[in-house]
Amino acid sequence: MRSLLLSALCAASLSACAQAPTDAGDAADATAAEPVEQIQTQPGTPEDRARQAIESINPDIRIDAISASPLAGFQEVIVGGQALYVSDDGKYLLQGSLFDIKAKRDLSQAGVAEVRRRLLAAVPAxxxxxxxxxxxxxxxxxxxxxxxxxxxxxxxxxxxxxxxxxxxxxxxxxxxxxxxxxxxxxxxxxxxxxxxxxxxxxxxxxxxxxxxxxxxxxxxxxxxxxxxxxxxxxxxxxxxxxxxxxxxxxxxxxxxxxxxxxxxxxxxx
CATH class of the missing domain: 3.40.30.10 (Glutaredoxin)
Incomplete structure (x- = not known):
């Protein structure tokens, strides 16, 4: 079961499993090989338990955001352009879209879009x-x-x-x-x-x-x-x-x- 979850998280975040540049001529372009900076969380909080849960499956995963989920009792974790949901106690993980039936919209996309916006805004012209x-x-x-x-x-x-x-x-x-x-x-x-x-x-x-x-x-x-x-x-x-x-x-x-x-x-x- 753990290997299945690891595969799922690799699929969600290929950058955690991707090969870095190896050609010596690409040394100036080796930013992709830098160590992953993990997101910081306050110990003992639901966010921290969610982070630990994800990292227990794959310690090399890059988490881009953790925030309270529209789904009560869960944290939304953005990884590799996808939203994952981890229970506040860190015991359970859900994958897939979170759809608001009344509003008829995918709530998962709001957090993902905000992470995309932030990451792309950091790329200079x-x-x-x-x-x-x-x-x-x-x-x-x-x-x-x-x-x-x-x-x-x-x-x-x-x-x-x-x-x-x-x-x-x-x-x-x-x-x-x-x-x-x-x-x-x-x-x-x-x-x-x-x-x-x-x-x-x-x-x-x-x-x-x-x-x-x-x-x-x-x-x-x-x-x-x-x-x-x-x-x-x-x-x-x-x-x-x-x-x-x-x-x-x-x-x-x-x-x-x-x-x-x-x-x-x-x-x-």
């Missing part, structure tokens, strides 16, 4: 490859890979997103993993003098000169795992809400407008 109109109405972060078909399709329409007032800020997610040709190509993109051109060239199958430098690719890869990425492209709004994969320009604009009507702070960047 200098680490992103940005395609934006002069005065964007909406800004989305997009975890992208240079090889995936839908990532390429999204980028083919980048001018159309911009025309609709949507700024796209790319983060790197080499889906084949660290220390792969995919990873090294994305490092070359992020190390290019003109990163926007290099990204476009890579997505269109044109040659990108090999380059290395201090770069954020491994950090972005680890961050994608922390925010619950399950496939590329992953589109995340300014408020931390994840969109269901690739959306054409009009569909993304409609989704952002609907979200804006319900959640006014979803716009902007």
């Amino acid at each position: 200098s680490e992103r490859i940005v395609f934006a109109p002069a005065s964007p109405r909406y800004t989305v972060s997009v975890f992208t890979d240079v090889e995936c078909g839908y990532c390429r399709r999204l980028h083919q329409d980048i001018a159309e997103y911009n025309k609709r007032g949507i700024a796209v800020e790319y983060l790197a997610f080499p889906r084949m993993g660290i220390d792969t040709p995919d990873y090294r190509l994305m490092v070359s993109v992020w190390c290019a003098k003109d990163r926007r051109k290099a990204l476009t060239d890579a997505k269109e199958g044109r040659n990108v000169p090999q380059a290395t430098c201090e770069n954020p690719v491994a950090r972005h890869y680890e961050l994608g795992q922390r925010v619950g990425l399950t496939g590329t492209p992953m589109i995340v709004t300014a408020s931390g809400v994840s969109m269901p994969g690739y959306l054409p320009p009009d569909a993304l604009l409609s989704a952002l407008q609907e979200m804006d009507a319900v959640q006014p702070d979803a716009a902007g960047g």
